[in-house]
Every structure is written in structure tokens, then in C-alpha cells.
Amino acid sequence: MNRQVSEGVVKRRGWTRVTRLGRGWWRQLTSMRTALVLLFLLAVAAAPGSVLPQRNLGVEKVDAYRLENPELSRWLDRLGFFDVYSSPWFGAIYLLLFTSLVGCVLPRLREHVAALRRRPPSAPRNFGRLPAHAEVGVSMSAASEAAERLRSLLRSRRYRVAVRAGDDGQVTVAAEKGYLRETGNLLFHLSLLAVLGGVAIGYGWGWYGNRILVAGPDTGFCTNLQQFDEYGLGPRLQPGDLPAFCVELNRFQAEFLDNGQPTVFRADVSWSTPQREGGRHLLEVNTPLRLDGANLYLLGHGYAPVLRYTDRQGRSQTSVSPFLPIDEMTTSEGAAIFPDANADTRSGRRSADAQVAFSGVYVPTVPTSGPPSLSAHPAERAPGLLLTAYRGNLGLETGVPQSVYEVPRRALDSGRLTQLPGQAKMLRPGERWTLDDGTTLEFIGTRRWVTVTVRNDPGEPIVLAGVIVMMGGLVATLSVRRRRVWFRLTPTGDACAITAGGLARSDYPGFAAEFAAVVAAAKAEPTVSPPPRAADDEAVTDPVSASADNVRP
Template identity: 35%
Template sequence: KLDLFDVYGSVWFGAIYVLLMVSLVGCIIPRTIVYARNIRSEPPAAPRNLLRLPDHASYDTSESPEAVAERARAVLTQRGYRLRAPREGEEGISAERGYLREVGNLVFHLSVLIVLAGFATGGLLGYKGGVILVQGTTFSNNLTSYDDFVPGSLFQADRMEPFSFTVDDFDIDWLTSGPRQGMARGFQAHLRYRESPDDAEQDYDLKVNHPLKIGSTEVFLIGHGYAPVITIRDGDGNVVYSRPTVFLPTDASFLSLGVVKAPDAQPQGIGLEGLLYPTYVKLGGDPVNVMGDDKNPLLSMLVYTGDLNMDDPAGQSVYLLDKSKATKVLKPDGSDFRIDLSLGETVELPDGLGSVTFDSITPWTRLQVSQTPGKLVALAGVSLALLGLLGSLFIRPRRVWVRTRRQGAGTLVEVAALDRSGGGDVAPVLEEIVTALQAGTDRRTPDEETS
């Protein structure tokens, strides 16, 4: 069993998840130890010949070596460099900066671990469910109210928050001109909700990307459609079906597909299958739906009679009609008997089967209810990852050395810079430091060499 239909809950996916976390821990701990050791150590001593480094400069000045060295220490300290303490027998000044670059790398790796932990928490303890609600119906947050429900591996039903809400109304703003004419520009559901049975009702306008938040649970508006109210009377004149029936959109114009099942009709069960045209027109003799708004709704359905196989132990979808044991109703000429109903119309079925009435049309909304306990942890991890990544990309670890020595009646000053990460241009840094060292001095015979 490979659990290909339940990848995130499978053993092998969990093993990969754990191995990834172990790998990250195995990367973070050694690098943290190395970094802690490096942060306590001083910059290395200056190389013997600074002029052999790729980026270097030198100049002569009448100042004493001690005065230049003192200014160099001040200039480097002001620019955030950490200096190597003077030692007996060592010449020159060693300075280094950019220690936070490795901190950025460590923070990035640690944040990935935090994100994984956040997602794991949400996947284990949280849940996600979906439900379609016709306008005017009420939803209570319990397992039996959902159309589909995906719990976490460690989910406990008693942790579900006891809220409820009613969809009072549903508004759609349709585009009436332009290339997208007939499509929805925006929609919202007007809800009345209670956070618990004893709490007072509150109002909320639910919009796309503006979920209703109740405690740690969020309710999202993710779709909508139409539910025509259909009434079926059987051959004895009894009402065997009368309620809103959810039709599912098949395209952007909201041409919708649906079925109706009346297994208890007499003398035979009745099943309907067909399309809902919210705005029906005929073009060239063919039925066409021109927009999603219900300006001219029409039902066009085929009729089936007999056993609808409702007692099948395997069950069946409410959106599909099992026709394996049913018989399609035909006209005397052998063609399909199709009922085309405008709003308010009734059609009599042949052979005394009964009648079908298209009473009204009402909107439905599809809602997603989810609880993700580790969401804030994952968000914090992503924020840390961004900060760590920025730090590792833009903080440049650099070393600078300054050496002064007597040369004739003056002092020869040698300066070199090195980018430890490679690929960085340190020439501007070198020029800036040399300029700061030369400011206000009597520079007699400048002889700068940079590369």
C-alpha cells in the first residue's frame, strides 16, 4: 500500500519529513559551533606582503607611523570593523567585519525548521472541511454538517469550536460591459453567526480573501452557484420532492449541471438530469447561456424512471444520477423526452408519471472551514527566513589590513582589502578607507596601486 491517495498522511511522507528535519538539525548545530568559535576569535595577522593581494593601495606621508596607525584604528572602528589586539613583534593593523552574514545563513536554516514544525503542527492537529449552503440555511460546526472533511492525524473532534452561522443573503456584482461582460466582478455572503450557542448573534459580510475568524477557525468564501427550487408530483398527485437543488457550474458563464432524485414517486421512481441556463437565449436554433446572472433562467432536463439504485451499499453522489437500473423516458417517436422549464412553469410527464415545476431559483455558496494551529509559527518562520536570506545576501564579510613603516624622512602606508565570500568588489571599500586615512594629512608622494 503506497498511500498515493493520502500522500501527506502516509508513512513514507512522514519519514521524509522527519529526515529533512534531522538533516537540518545536523547542518545547524555544527555550523553554530563553528560560528561561535569564529566570533570569539580575533582577525588574523596581516600577510607579509600586502601588495601581493588583488586589491591594495599605498602612499607616502610625512606623518609618523604611530599617528597613521592611530588614525587607521579610528577609521576602521567607525566603519564597524573589529580590530586585532596589538601583539609583540607583529606589524600592521588587522580588521574584519561581516560576522552577521553567517548569522543570516544560520537564521535561514533555523527558519526552515520552524516552518516545517508549523506545517507539521497544522497538518497533525488541524482540519479542513467544505460545505455548500443554500441561501437561508444554517451551518453548525460539527462533523455531520460537512460535505467533505479532511482531519489531521491527531485531530480531536471535541476541540472543534461550537460556532454556527446562517447565510442570510448573497450579493454578486456582475460586469455589464467590456470583454468580460457577464462575469462576476465580486461577490459576498451576508452571515449571522454565533461563536457559541449562548452568545449573541453577530453580522459579518464574507468576501473572497476576507475570511470570518472565530477563535482559531477561519471560514472562507471560495465559490457560488445556483440552486433551482424544483417540485415533483408523482402519478398520485403527491409532492415527492420540493426543495432547492444544488447545480454545479460547468464553465465561467455558470451553465450548471444537476440531478434530481425522487425514488419514492408512484408508480415509479423519477430521476431528472440536465442543465440550468441562468440567462437563456437561442442563437441559430441552439440553446446558449450568455451570462452568469439569472436574467432568464431555464431548466432543460432528461427524465428517467424506475429504480434509481438509492439502496446501493457503496452509496452514491448527490450530484450524479445512477441510471444503471433506470429507464429513460422517450417520446412516441423514440426521441428523448426533454423538459424545458422557464421560471414558474410546470410540465406534465407522459404516461401518468406526474409533473415537474420550476418554482424559483436561489443562490448557494461554497465555504471552506479550516483550523490550522501552526499557522502563526509557520508565518514567523517565513519572516525569519526572509530576514536571514537578506542578511546572507547583502552582508559582505571583509578583511582590511593597514601597515605603516618608516621610509626615509616619511612613512609608507600600505592598505589591502579582501572579500572573504568571493565575488564582491572591494575596490570602492579600499578607496574609501585610503581617502579617510589621507584626509587632513601632508601626503607628499602618493603612489596608489589598486586592482
């Protein structure tokens, strides 16, 4: 029996220690200092997301960075720096900050609501110890009547007022204002919680899809995951949850100054839905296409050379291949592949060693002097296409994903695909290149393409509202000061003597002038006469002025 009792005591002591430890950690986590530290850590943790390329914004940029910095990229990838906002360490900081703010704000909110319901505190016993105090004068009316007039005066100045009568006949008028300061402070922190919650909702239920859209009716796309070049779904979404609509690029217009600076980017797009609703929209940088459930934004633009290849059997194939810009003058690199070239005419099987690919550089304006592979202007003033030919097995049947913007590297490295002898060929629109086996390649011209992103962020309205409320709360916190004013009315026969005191709850340089104005308004009451002066009039100064000069900010 004693053994069971002692074991129970040990268990209770153990649980008590755990409870104390948990309470200590909870107090530390929910302190304002910890919240500020976590907010700073969140800002630091988000910095790599704006410096390093992110997979959810551009996989090709991540791949390019990894090619340029292979050793550093290996460690950055292990630590999640290419997926900052999806990394476990960023989520941990985010969750801790959210928890800290909730634990910090809710008790303060409860206290503030209780303070709003409480009456202003009673007057201190000695006004002389307050930073601001003054003798108002003598009221010729009873203390209760004078107190009601002071109540009306203070309420007209937006004070909360409470009148209290003492057992000795004294009446005190307590007034307080500036509660909006704490209200603004709480609104600021609550709106910060709303912003964090909106971001979390956007991450869980938001989605995006990027697509290079070439001008023409044969290159449109619909909101199907297989038709996006890259996409990302929130963990709470399924592919079937995406809104259904299709988009087609009719025409793209770009205008530039003589120095190459862009002035106009405008894409004319058509859209439609399964309900046969649709229309046209001029898509610009700050003018997205807003549809039900998603918005379409314009991100970039470029040129897509149109090439026609004629093989040894006389069959022609046309390729429209977007080339990616590499500089501000829209010098672009890309590739065009023809996997069905020289296929068996009877069986239709692809050739194992006579497939054709071309890599090249498109130059919108070939310079009159200097290297021809660098454009002199982003507009098509003197276009040229510098190409290199390859023949062999492209290796597309292996099922390994390959970039459509370059010649298959695996096939080149393995020797299955080889470069044809000879120098690169510069083609102008309409020119034809005859290869060593008699096949031809014709450069027909170019089409414009644009990069569009389709996005939906359900947390965006919450974040916007939170930021607006946050700014309003910040203004109230910085501009409002909490202060208190008291009047004591002491009966003297049929009259009463009035004294005043004031206290600013925070640093408020203007409180002295405000207190003096309240006292002056009380003196201006018709039934109030100035206080009796001392025998030595020259040695006594005006009490209101003296008290105002001694007010500490």
C-alpha cells in the first residue's frame, strides 16, 4: 500500500515538472520578444526565395543555375533553397510565428475588452504628485451640479467619464481617452495573423500553371495539367478542381525605342469555356485576364522560327519552335527536331540513324558589324537564323524527359547523334539550306510567342484586407496617446473648490497643452470663479501655467 502511494506521489511530481516546463516554454513562445524574433527569422528565411531561382516559378532557371554552379547547387538543393516556401524549416518558422502571435494577441485582446468595459480609475489622493495639476477655482453651485457640467465638458472632448461621490461629500470626475491606441495595436497584430492565414490558404488551395503560347489557332491550350509547361497544385487540390477554359494567342505587339528599351507589350488573346462563353482580351503587364476561378498574366515574349524540312523521300515537315531570349535585345537560342525525318515509307517506322535536329540562334536584327550571333535591336529589322545541323538517333523512344529548347544532350554524349560537318549556316527568311544528303531546310519566318501564367490564390483577398487593416492599426498606434484627467470637487459651504490633475500613460509631448486647454475650459464655466490668490501676489504664478511647464512628456 505504501509502495503504491509513493509511486503515485512520484508520478504526480513528474507530471508537475512537465507541466511547469511546458508552461515556461509556452510563456517564452508567446512573448512579444519571441514573436519579433520569429518575424525577423521569417524575413531572413524568405530572402533566398527572392535571390535564388525557385522551381514553382521557373524550372528552366533552376536547371540553368545548377549547370553554372554544380557543387553549390547540390547543397542548396539538399537544404531546400530551390523550394524555399515549401521547405520544412520555412514551414516550422511560419507555424511557430503563427502560434506565438495567437498566444500573444488573444490574452491582450481579452484584457483590452475588459478595460473598455471598466470605468475610468478613481482619482489619486494627492494631485500634487501628478505630472500635471492645477487649481481650477470655486464653483458657486453644489458639487453634484458642477460635476455634471464637467462630465458634459469632458464628453464633448471624447473622454470616457465616471463621476464618483465620496462619504465626506467630495465628488471626483475621472476621465480617460486614447483606448484607440491599444485597439490599433491589437488590430495590427490580428491583421498580421490574417495575412499569415491568407498566405496559408493560398498555399493549400492555390494553384498555377505556366505555358509558352505561340500565336496561331493551332497552338492554343486549355487548363489541363498535361498542357502546361510547368504547374503547381496546392496540397488540398486535385486536377479535377481546376476551372475549365481555353486560351489562344491571336497577335502580339511589342514596340521599342531606338536604344532597345520596350514601350509596349500587348497580347490579343481569345478565350472560351465549355459553356460557350468567351471573348477577346488585350493582355498587358498590368492588365490580366480575370476569369472565374483563375487569372491569366503576361510574363514574357519571344520569337518562334518556322522551319520546313524536306527529307530524302520528299516529305515535308514543319516545325514551330519557340526560342528563348538570352539578352535584352532578344537574341534567342533554341532547337528544332524532326524525329519523323527519313522514316520508312512502307512501315512508317522511324529511322534509327537518320533523324534530324537543328540548334541555333535567332537574331532579330543582324548587326552590320560585329558578331552576327548578337542582335543589335529587339525588333525584327534584319532577322537572321544561325543554325547547326545534327543527324542520328535522337533517343526520344527511351522515355527519358528532355528539354524541347535544346538538342538532346544524352544522344550527343553517347554519340548516337552527331553534328554534320561544316560551318553553321545563317539563313534569312525565305532562304533554303541544302544538306549533304540532298535534304533541305527552309526558314519560312517567325511567329511571336508569349509566356503566360494562369494562377488562382484564394487567400489573396484575405491578405489584401489584412494589409489594409494593418496599416490602419499602425496609424492608430503611432498617432493616438492614452491619457487621464481628474477633477476633485470639495464642498465649502454652498460652493465647492475644484482642483485638477492629469497623467499621460505614454510618451506624449502634447499632453501639457491639452491639459491646460481642459482646465481653461473648466475655468470658463459661468459658475466658476478664479481660486483665491495668496497674500504675496507677486510670488505666485498662475497654477495652470506652472503645472503645464512641469509636465513630463
